[in-house]
Amino acid sequence: FTGSVPLTEQMLEEIEETLISADIGVDLSLEIIENLRKNFPLNQVVDMATVVAFLRADLSQRMTSKPGEAEGHEKPYVILVVGVNGTGKTTSIGKLAHHYSKAGKKVLLVAGDTFRAAAIEQLAIWSERSGAELMQKEATDPSAVVFDALQSAKQRGLDVVIIDTAGRLHTQKNLMVELDKIQRVIKKVIPSAPHETVLTIDATTGQNGLIQARQFSQVTPVDHLFLTKLDGTAKGGIAIAIHHNLDIPVKYIGLGEQIEDIQNFDPVSYVEALFQ
Amino acid sequence: QLSQNLEHVFKRLRGHGKLSEDNISEAMREVRRALLEADVNYKVVRTFINSVKEQALGSEVLRSITPGQQIVGIIHKELIDLLGGSTAELELSGNPAIILLVGLQGSGKTTTSAKLARSLRKQGRQPLLVACDVYRPAAITQLQVLGKQLDIPVYAEEGNRDVVQIAQAAIRESARYAANVVIVDTAGRLHIDADMMDEVKNLQKALKPAETLFVADAMTGQDAVNAAGTFAEAVTLSGVVLTKMDGDARGGAALSVREVTGTPIKYIGVGEHLDKLEIFHPDRMAGRILG
Numbered sequence: 001f002t003g004s005v006p007l008t009e010q011m012l013e014e015i016e017e018t019l020i021s022a023d024i025g026v027d028l029s030l031e032i033i034e035n036l037r038k039n040f041p042l043n044q045v046v047d048m049a050t051v052v053a054f055l056r057a058d059l060s061q062r063m064t065s066k067p068g069e070a071e072g073h074e075k076p077y078v079i080l081v082v083g084v085n086g087t088g089k090t091t092s093i094g095k096l097a098h099h100y101s102k103a104g105k106k107v108l109l110v111a112g113d114t115f116r117a118a119a120i121e122q123l124a125i126w127s128e129r130s131g132a133e134l135m136q137k138e139a140t141d142p143s144a145v146v147f148d149a150l151q152s153a154k155q156r157g158l159d160v161v162i163i164d165t166a167g168r169l170h171t172q173k174n175l176m177v178e179l180d181k182i183q184r185v186i187k188k189v190i191p192s193a194p195h196e197t198v199l200t201i202d203a204t205t206g207q208n209g210l211i212q213a214r215q216f217s218q219v220t221p222v223d224h225l226f227l228t229k230l231d232g233t234a235k236g237g238i239a240i241a242i243h244h245n246l247d248i249p250v251k252y253i254g255l256g257e258q259i260e261d262i263q264n265f266d267p268v269s270y271v272e273a274l275f276q
Numbered sequence: 277q278l279s280q281n282l283e284h285v286f287k288r289l290r291g292h293g294k295l296s297e298d299n300i301s302e303a304m305r306e307v308r309r310a311l312l313e314a315d316v317n318y319k320v321v322r323t324f325i326n327s328v329k330e331q332a333l334g335s336e337v338l339r340s341i342t343p344g345q346q347i348v349g350i351i352h353k354e355l356i357d358l359l360g361g362s363t364a365e366l367e368l369s370g371n372p373a374i375i376l377l378v379g380l381q382g383s384g385k386t387t388t389s390a391k392l393a394r395s396l397r398k399q400g401r402q403p404l405l406v407a408c409d410v411y412r413p414a415a416i417t418q419l420q421v422l423g424k425q426l427d428i429p430v431y432a433e434e435g436n437r438d439v440v441q442i443a444q445a446a447i448r449e450s451a452r453y454a455a456n457v458v459i460v461d462t463a464g465r466l467h468i469d470a471d472m473m474d475e476v477k478n479l480q481k482a483l484k485p486a487e488t489l490f491v492a493d494a495m496t497g498q499d500a501v502n503a504a505g506t507f508a509e510a511v512t513l514s515g516v517v518l519t520k521m522d523g524d525a526r527g528g529a530a531l532s533v534r535e536v537t538g539t540p541i542k543y544i545g546v547g548e549h550l551d552k553l554e555i556f557h558p559d560r561m562a563g564r565i566l567g
């Protein structure tokens with residue numbers, strides 16, 4: 001895709017395949033190709049650099065969130081982290097906790113996964129590593145832990161509360177009911193909370209990611225995506241489809257298993273990596 | 277909504293008398309779309325569609341009085357064949373028989389290790405679980421908790437970072453646990469992490485497992501071929517386990533993984549509880565992928 005050559009049907013197919021292989025999905029890929037067709041007449045000579053630039057601009061625009069997101073002004077600032085099993089919630093919380101601790105904030109982590117083997121032990125290690133406190137209870141009801149944690153955070157004037165939840169499939173009705181209960185309990189203690197609900201999406205996820213985002217949003221409004229495991233070879237393009245269809249932007253990306261492996265999402269560098 | 281589309285396509289195909297090349301091309305486009313939306317890798321889709329199209333345009337179909345029906349049959353059969361044709365069992369030779377589980381981060385290896393242990397004990401075997409994830413916070417604890425839930429022993433060496441050493445010690449000690457099958461859980465790793473891929477290579481070389489299972493998440497998208505392909509090159513895979521099949525992911529990754537590794541999918545995980553492990557059925561999977 002270099003030099004000045006005619007833009008052929010074959011080339012458009014190759015571009016479509018690149019988009020599909022990034023998990024952007026058939027519908028959105030077709031829409032992007034349609035945009036390309038409207039702006040670059042078929043079989044006419046064109047500088048490929050302009051085609052690539054056009055594509056990059058189209059895609060990064062789709063992933064840009066509107067400015068003016070005032071955040072962090074509430075105290076405590078409550079972040080609820082949700083997502084399908086194994087997508088990286090607990091690890092991402094460790095990274096977020098460290099990010100806030102470094103900025104001088106007093107952070108409390110809430111062990112809201114009261115089900116999975118060693119879930120609390122895992123979060124406890126992240127709380128040690130990040131310098132955040134940990135609220136855990138012997139309770140089996142996550143709402144009970146959340147309730148106590150938020151009461152305590154309010155009383156003690158903590159800055160940030162990050163709530164870990166158990167992995168769940170959106171197809172598990174009882175677990176989605178549990179999630180609904182968690183967010184209602186949050187509101188009972190702090191009516192304006194959660195101030196940020198983050199959905200973890202594994203970068204290797206295919207088209208099911210869109211269904212996940214849609215279903216989770218129906219139970220608790222999702223503000224942002226945390227796109228994890230982008231250090232692999234998967235492009236995480238389903239995040240583009242999620243933003244396009246549900247207006248939920250990516251805010252953070254996970255680039256590894258260590259505490260520093262988190263970055264604020266930048267659409268331009270993300271799209272650049274897409275075409276490499 | 278998509279499954280309606282394919283039903284529509286198949287209905288139109290069956291309802292037709294004679295089929296033109298255009299009819300067939302149109303149908304193939306819709307099947308292609310369905311497979312892509314089901315997360316089958318686009319290269320695998322291309323090969324699949326070409327093969328089906330070739331058969332569809334063949335004289336046998338064109339001579340038939342129900343060519344549409346023939347094509348639908350071809351699509352189903354082709355898909356089932358590509359998924360392995362029939363169920364496949366674990367081949368547990370050796371005493372103790374050794375099973376090694378590998379895969380990307382979060383795919384369900386630790387949970388699957390425990391599920392396998394439970395299932396094998398139900399079949400009259402004596403399992404020993406080995407904690408060879410020495411990196412993830414509380415990974416050893418996780419496996420120990422699961423072992424305790426099942427009353428199945430777990431071999432672990434806190435503080436030892438040499439997984440080959442740990443696994444070999446477990447095998448040596450297996451008699452002490454009266455174990456005749458040793459199930460080795462490993463850390464999640466990226467196929468592009470050279471050091472970690474060396475680790476699994478070394479594990480396989482040292483342990484010579486009867487089964488080396490690639491544990492993959494059913495919701496994996498196009499990248500499935502990259503990870504599976506690289507793992508298959510690094511170690512000899514004897515089987516695949518597809519987890520989280522209790523979700524509604526169509527599971528096209530199954531086709532991609534099978535196609536690129538040539539390895540049979542032996543089991544599926546259908547829930548978080550330790551009894552949620554089932555034998556993989558290619559015909560059921562074909563239906564699910566086609567929606």
Ligand SMILES: Nc1nc2c(ncn2[C@@H]2O[C@H](COP(=O)(O)OP(=O)(O)OP(=O)(O)O)[C@@H](O)[C@H]2O)c(=O)[nH]1
Nearest residue numbers: 085086087088089090091167229254255256381382
């Ligand atoms: N390579 C890589 N691995 C990651 C990343 N984020 C998380 N992981 C790994 O993914 C695996 C699962 O992470 P967890 O944090 O336990 O995921 P979870 O969503 O809390 O899992 P459940 O609570 O069981 O649903 C672990 O092995 C993590 O180290 C990332 O950005 N890159």
Ligand SMILES: Nc1nc2c(ncn2[C@@H]2O[C@H](COP(=O)(O)OP(=O)(O)OP(=O)(O)O)[C@@H](O)[C@H]2O)c(=O)[nH]1
Nearest residue numbers: 085086381382383384385386387464520545546547
């Ligand atoms: N619903 C469902 N959840 C599953 C299944 N298999 C595993 N899980 C869940 O997926 C999450 C990850 O499982 P693990 O067994 O920790 O995955 P892992 O591959 O060992 O993860 P790492 O060691 O970090 O690479 C946990 O929340 C499990 O309970 C399954 O078949 N169905």
Ligand SMILES: [Mg+2]
Nearest residue numbers: 089090113119
């Ligand atoms: Mg977790």
Ligand SMILES: [Mg+2]
Nearest residue numbers: 385386409464
């Ligand atoms: Mg594990």
